[in-house]
Amino acid sequence: MSITDNLQNIKSSIPKHVTLVAVSKTKPVSDIMEAYNTGHKIFGENKIQDMVEKYEVMPKDIEWHMIGHVQRNKVKYMASFVSLIHGVDNFKLLQEINKQALKHDRIINCLLQIKIASEDSKFGMRPNEASEIIQSEKFSELKNIRVVGLMGMATFTQDKEQVVKEFNLLKSTFDSFKKLEIFNFKPKTISMGMSGDYKLAIACGSTMIRVGSSIFGVRNYN
């Protein structure tokens, strides 16, 4: 099936309140243009350099999401245009995003990445670390960022019960934060679910799914 067919099938199968981020990492501009030409405008990349290169040559009404692990010294390259940074997992990174956003006179939306998987390879903070950051004095000084929710990645496993347990952890963490009233913390997004598990994620309360291979086909990393 074509990219267009895949995209339309997924879009027609998910509820309206769920946002689809089409994960275009490793894929050429021509593939992304095919998706764009169906009317889709939200794309996710996991390497800042690749995202910048694509941003430069592609239509400017695309919303670019950074879904990968972010190195602090590279934030400056995307600060002028990135629309949501999913993988924020420490306070120093928030400070750097704030500093770069200020330079561009913008407010950059971020998600805090929570470690929900049992695998050591996955990044993220513990729920209590995130809670401490959000409620700290120094967080309230960051006027050029807005934390709009949480992101998580489940363990890569066929064990659905395990995955549901992890998604439920992200949802309950989100719910426990919802009552906090802080000007730069406005939680509305739960980013969870990929090609293999987005249906489960939606059933567990996801409001934003990040789907790559089910749209663009398998990735070739060579």
Ligand SMILES: *Cc1c(COP(=O)(O)O)cnc(C)c1O
């Ligand atoms: C690659 C990636 C995805 C998409 O993965 P698929 O299995 O191809 O849908 C989603 N989220 C993150 C953080 C990724 O790195």
